[in-house]
Amino acid sequence: MTTKRPSGRKASEMREMIAKVGVVPNADGSAIFGFGNTIAIAAVYGPRQLHPQHMQDPSTGILRVNYDLLSFSVSDRKKPGPSRRSQEISKVIGWALLPVLDLKEFPNTVIDVQVYIPQADASTRVAAINAAALALAHAGIPMKDLVSAVSMGKIDKELIVDVDKDEEDYEEGEGATDFPIAKISNSDEFTLLQLDGKIQPELIKEALLMGKEACDKIYDVQKKALKEFVK
Amino acid sequence: MKSKITEEISEEKENSEERKRKIVIPGEVIISGDDYLPGEGVRRDGENVVANRFGLAEIMGRVVKVIPLSGAYVPRRNNVVLGRVIDITFNGWLVDIDCPGSGFLPIAESPRFINQHEMDQFLAIGDIIAAKIWGIKGRGIDLTIKGKGLGKLEEGFIFRINPSRVPRVIGREGSMINLIKDNTGCQITVGQNGWIWIRGENIESSLKARKAVEYIADKVYIEGLTEHMEGWFTKN
Numbered sequence: 255m256t257t258k259r260p261s262g263r264k265a266s267e268m269r270e271m272i273a274k275v276g277v278v279p280n281a282d283g284s285a286i287f288g289f290g291n292t293i294a295i296a297a298v299y300g301p302r303q304l305h306p307q308h309m310q311d312p313s314t315g316i317l318r319v320n321y322d323l324l325s326f327s328v329s330d331r332k333k334p335g336p337s338r339r340s341q342e343i344s345k346v347i348g349w350a351l352l353p354v355l356d357l358k359e360f361p362n363t364v365i366d367v368q369v370y371i372p373q374a375d376a377s378t379r380v381a382a383i384n385a386a387a388l389a390l391a392h393a394g395i396p397m398k399d400l401v402s403a404v405s406m407g408k409i410d411k412e413l414i415v416d417v418d419k420d421e422e423d424y425e426e427g428e429g430a431t432d433f434p435i436a437k438i439s440n441s442d443e444f445t446l447l448q449l450d451g452k453i454q455p456e457l458i459k460e461a462l463l464m465g466k467e468a469c470d471k472i473y474d475v476q477k478k479a480l481k482e483f484v485k
Numbered sequence: 486m487k488s489k490i491t492e493e494i495s496e497e498k499e500n501s502e503e504r505k506r507k508i509v510i511p512g513e514v515i516i517s518g519d520d521y522l523p524g525e526g527v528r529r530d531g532e533n534v535v536a537n538r539f540g541l542a543e544i545m546g547r548v549v550k551v552i553p554l555s556g557a558y559v560p561r562r563n564n565v566v567l568g569r570v571i572d573i574t575f576n577g578w579l580v581d582i583d584c585p586g587s588g589f590l591p592i593a594e595s596p597r598f599i600n601q602h603e604m605d606q607f608l609a610i611g612d613i614i615a616a617k618i619w620g621i622k623g624r625g626i627d628l629t630i631k632g633k634g635l636g637k638l639e640e641g642f643i644f645r646i647n648p649s650r651v652p653r654v655i656g657r658e659g660s661m662i663n664l665i666k667d668n669t670g671c672q673i674t675v676g677q678n679g680w681i682w683i684r685g686e687n688i689e690s691s692l693k694a695r696k697a698v699e700y701i702a703d704k705v706y707i708e709g710l711t712e713h714m715e716g717w718f719t720k721n
Binding site: 276282283300301302303354356359360362363391392393394395396397398399400439440476477480481483484 | 508510511512513526537538539540553554555556557559584585586587649
């Protein structure tokens with residue numbers, strides 16, 4: 255079956271992935287993750303004392319994520335500084351990661367995750383989640399498992415994996431649908447499901463199955479990156 | 486059946502002398518079987534013993550644990566740490582020891598009597614001290630400077646390495662750090678939080694000691710590092 259993908263990729267073909275840990279020397283843990291032209295760099299600081307004090311939780315540590323696009327990452331210069339979009343995605347990334355973290359050991363502290371996108375070609379939030387999961391593992395934070403994330407999509411009537419910018423802007427037929435998901439790597443639990451566009455209910459099941467396969471491939475890349483940290 | 490299990494355990498003990506280690510990532514199954522006990526950084530998930538954090542997995546007899554390779558310092562009781570005085574309160578000093586929670590050194594824990602109004606003559610803001618952690622309470626870490634080699638550090642310089650590399654820099658029963666001290670003639674104090682203080686006779690020897698420490702922190706995965714460093718000192 256020929257696909258409508260502008261890049262000519264097969265429906266379940268992902269862009270080339272890159273992953274590396276230990277890229278930010280001053281951070282306690284850091285990682286870079288990329289899908290083709292989309293690149294995310296994550297740095298983890300902490301656990302460290304949380305200020306302001308009224309935000310401290312004596313029963314557990316808290317996770318604070320800051321996601322942002324750098325101003326030169328997109329073709330129309332992005333105005334620097336926090337925006338509605340970046341705040342929302344920061345929150346969503348935090349929620350996607352929290353189920354695998356165990357921060358009970360670090361009461362009254364915060365773990366700061368800074369994720370920046372130096373180069374964007376759609377699917378930035380899932381690249382950010384993958385990078386952040388690697389950086390948290392590298393920082394030695396107790397984790398049940400890793401998280402792998404991928405953006406599923408639908409152009410016209412066809413389901414695709416790993417959406418890029420051209421596909422996000424697809425307008426023919428039923429148009430484009432963006433469906434980012436995040437999955438706990440060694441189990442079938444999903445920690446992020448978002449949907450932007452239209453999709454038939456029966457296709458969601460199919461998309462999740464395709465996404466699961468893609469997440470397994472991403473997990474292999476993440477695993478390799480962590481193991482290669484020690485040459 | 487029982488004898489089979491004990492056989493396996495004794496076999497494992499023989500293997501553990503070779504110290505088979507492998508890098509594990511969170512969620513990775515280290516080993517399966519009911520005989521193993523999860524230690525630090527490890528949890529049991531049904532049949533399997535699973536890593537809870539990123540590091541080197543080590544199986545010592547029946548206990549499985551994960552040795553961290555990276556990450557921030559987590560304070561433990563009886564650790565010697567280096568810190569910087571950041572504030573003076575009416576009954577002690579607040580010390581930044583580079584970890585979650587702040588260190589507190591009470592006035593009563595100083596080795597001699599200190600007048601409450603002249604505390605800054607003993608330790609002023611910005612001074613570096615070597616201290617021992619004697620207790621960790623809900624919020625705050627209590628320090629003491631009663632003990633050999635503890636107290637204010639004067640002259641010399643400090644620098645940081647990754648806290649997870651500290652055990653290798655110290656070596657078994659201090660073998661590595663003594664090797665560096667003997668070869669450079671420097672005074673060195675290594676804090677478990679990764680801060681290292683060096684004072685030497687001259688700049689050259691102190692810099693050489695620093696270079697040696699940074700070399701060890703970098704080459705942390707080599708086996709037989711102490712012998713390797715002996716060679717390093719004859720070469721440099």
